[in-house]
Amino acid sequence: MNGPESEEPPLRRAVCPGSFDPVTNGHLDIIARASKLYDVVHVAVMINKSKQGLFTVDERIELLRQVTAEYGNVRVESFHGLLVDFCKQRDIPAIVKGLRAVSDFDYELQMAQMNNGLSGVETLFVPTNPTYSFLSSSLVKEVAAWGGDVSHLVPPLVLEALDERLAERRPTD
Numbered sequence: 001m002n003g004p005e006s007e008e009p010p011l012r013r014a015v016c017p018g019s020f021d022p023v024t025n026g027h028l029d030i031i032a033r034a035s036k037l038y039d040v041v042h043v044a045v046m047i048n049k050s051k052q053g054l055f056t057v058d059e060r061i062e063l064l065r066q067v068t069a070e071y072g073n074v075r076v077e078s079f080h081g082l083l084v085d086f087c088k089q090r091d092i093p094a095i096v097k098g099l100r101a102v103s104d105f106d107y108e109l110q111m112a113q114m115n116n117g118l119s120g121v122e123t124l125f126v127p128t129n130p131t132y133s134f135l136s137s138s139l140v141k142e143v144a145a146w147g148g149d150v151s152h153l154v155p156p157l158v159l160e161a162l163d164e165r166l167a168e169r170r171p172t173d
Contacts, residue, residue: 011039014094014124017083019046020060021053022158023067024140026132030098033126035071042092043068047080054141054165067155084119095123100133 016031020043034041045060055063057078068074079086083095095115097108105125112123128135135153144150144162151159 012037013040013042013090013092014038014096015042015044015083015087015090015092016096017044017046017079017086019048019051019053019137020064021055021137022140022154022162023060023064024132024135024137024154024158025152026098026100026128026135027137028067028155029129029132030096030126031068031074032071034096035068035073038094038096039073041071041074041096042086042090043074043076044083044086045076045078047078049080055161059161063158063161066157082118084115084121087121088119093121095121097123097125098128099125100128100135 014034014037016027016034018027020027031041031043043064045057045064047057053060061076061078064076068076087093087095095112097112099105099108108123108125112125115121115123132153140150140153140162145166150162154162
C-alpha cells in the first residue's frame with residue numbers, strides 16, 4: 001500500500017524536565033503517568049553550571065535510567081539552555097509538569113506561556129498525587145542530611161546512592 005494510508009502515525013512525544021537532584025517518588029509518579037499518555041517521554045535533566053548539585057548530571061541520568069527502565073518508553077538525557085530548544089531539536093510538542101500546590105501554578109503558568117510564545121510548545125499540568133504534594137528534592141536532601149528517614153520518598157536505589165553520598169560528605173572526627 002502506498003500513500004497516507006500506509007504511513008505510521010507520528011509518535012506522540014513529551015518531555016518531563018527537572019534537575020532531579022535526587023529523583024523522588026513524586027517525580028516518578030509524574031513520569032509514570034506521562035508514559036501512559038505518550039509514546040515517548042523524554043526526561044530532560046537540566047544542567048545548571050552555576051549550581052552545585054549533590055549528584056553530578058551523569059549520576060542523575062544513570063539513576064533515572066535505572067528507576068524508569070520498567071516503563072520502556074522513557075528516554076533520559078541532559079540539556080543545557082532553553083527547554084524549547086531541546087523540544088525543537090527532538091520534535092517534542094508537549095512539556096509535562098507536575099503541580100504540587102497553587103504556589104507552583106503561578107510560576108509554571110508564566111513558564112508555560114513563555115514557552116508557548118517562543119515555540120508553540122504546549123505544557124500539560126498534572127496534579128501531583130496527594131501523597132507527594134509536599135515533596136521536593138531539596139527537602140529530601142535536607143531531611144536525609146540530618147539523619148531523617150526518607151526511604152518512603154525515594155526509590156531504594158536512590159536511597160542507597162543518597163546515603164552513600166551524604167556519608168562521603170560527613171565530617172569525620
